[in-house]
Amino acid sequence: MSTSNRPGRGVARAGWVHALVTVLAALVAMAATAALGLWAAGAAGLPGGGFGPVVAAALVTAVGGALELSGDADALLDTSAGLTVMPLSVTVVGALVLAAGFLRPFRSGAVTSPGDTARWAGRIAALWLLALIGVAFAARHTFAVPLGDDTLGDLGDLFGLSPRAGFRADVPLTVFVGVVWLAGVLLLAVLVSGRVPLPGRLPSARASVRPAAEALVLLLLGQVVVGVVIALVVAATRGHPAETLAVVLLGLPNLVWLGLTLGLGATWHGHVQGPFDLPMPHVLDQVLRTPDIATLNLGTLTDHDGRWWWLPVVDAVLLLVTAWLTAVRSPVRPPLWRHAAHLAVALALAVLTICLVGRVSAHLSLSVLGIGDLGGGLGGSLLLRADVWPALGLAVLWGLGAGFLGALAARYPRLSRDGR
Structure with missing residues (x-):
């Protein structure tokens, strides 16, 4: 008796292991892109082991997450900083790898029903959520801020000031926006691919907007x-x-x-x-x-x-x-x-x-x-x-x-x- 149409076969072939590989491949590709770019920009020499946290911060901002910048200084010194930017090269690499991994089971026929589609996307979303939490907690570091050799440095020496500046990811906001970003990537993948099974009249609606x-x-x-x-x-x-x-x-x-x-x-x-x-x-x-x-x-x-x-x-x-x-x-x-x-x-x-x-x-x-x-x-x-x-x-x-x-x-x- 043929078992090719048994319920759950698609999920078995597109299960947790395959979802984990998809999420890890996207993270590795994004981290490698960010690390090479930051290295070329001269960030490899950051003091205090700051290169790794900066790479993690690049991943956070690439999915739309937020960084909180802060200063740790004496009462006589005031620091203020802010940063909002998305390194879209890292974003595009992650989106392409995630979309390719998400669509692969559909090309091989491993996912054949709308229910299997939802379960497969849910597995990727759950693992992506855990990965975002880990990356967000890794994106934090503190640097010593040199005051220079001019008047500002002289004042710092006079008062014995040793300012420090750091950054940390806003974990709740990063996780929320990162999951929304994943949903957008998967939705776009579904729109441009005709192989993803959809319920009801959604396939006909997709056919009209897909081109x-x-x-x-x-x-x-x-x-x-x-x-x-x-x-x-x-x-x-x-x-x-x-x-x-x-x-x-x-x-x-x-x-x-x-x-x-x-x-x-x-x-x-x-x-x-x-x-x-x-x-x-x-x-x-x-x-x-x-x-x-x-x-x-x-x-x-x-x-x-x-x-x-x-x-x-x-x-x-x-x-x-x-x-x-x-x-x-x-x-x-x-x-x-x-x-x-x-x-x-x-x-x-x-x-x-x-x-x-x-x-x-x-x-x-x-x-x-x-x-x-x-x-x-x-x-x-x-x-x-x-x-x-x-x-x-x-x-x-x-x-x-x-x-x-x-x-x-x-x-x-x-x-x-x-x-x-």
Whole structure:
């Protein structure tokens, strides 16, 4: 008697061991990416064994977790610090490994029913929750803060001050946001894969949105790949390979997806002061290094370098290809307006995600008797945030236009599914 359809067979082949392998593979990939990036950035020499906790902190922020920065100083010394940033290179690596591990049992036929799907996702979520708790508790460390050789250092020597600054993960918030991040990764994996069994009418709903979701994912990942190629060319022709490697392994998606929104016409605001510095391209640092909040958009970029007007051209080409790909992969041929609406919604969600995860906020200040920095380079701030609602409106307009034209092109015989 055949046992291929016995209940629970899929769960047995996609059980706890396979879930553990999936979660561990994602964590190892994220940790390796973060460690190499931080090493290239010069963090390997952190005192007091601080490199490991900093890697753990990078994993915490990569899934949207929060770090609490604090200072331990005497009554005469005051420290203030804050940090909000997501190293999206680490985020993307973890998401890809998790999604691949999650989808593997479906490709092999190990999970064949909606109930098995829920149990398989539950196993991964439970182990991911435990892993998040461990990583969050590991992300804590305290460093001695040098006061320097200037007036601030003299005051520290005079009063015998030995300030220390440290960080620790906000464990409850990190765990909550990390589980939400996992849910988003698994949901996106379900949307772009047609093999995951779903209950009721969900399969038909997925079939209608899958082409647009898959095409947008390919667009975003394709931009990252192009960014890697450009970074390698820059490193080979202009030097600074360590700095370039650090950017690639820690924040390349932050830059290329920022460029995507700028090409659509979005506006960001921010400023850079003190020792903080933005990675390539250098024009970002030039625009944002102002005493007040600066405006970052196509206009301000082209004031420094006219070649940035190519951004909307590149975006237009990429979106037309994405729209055409969405149309030719659709199982049926709906009206043109529906293709346009699907791409508009997908692009708006992508831009919203970029605006939320691309925000950067960092500040550091140190003062003795109310006298801060004193030229010692110990204080500074970095801020970058988007005008979200105008960016979403522009994304909808671009999505509608590109979706309509792409779907129209897909009806041309030589560019349709049959022609291909």
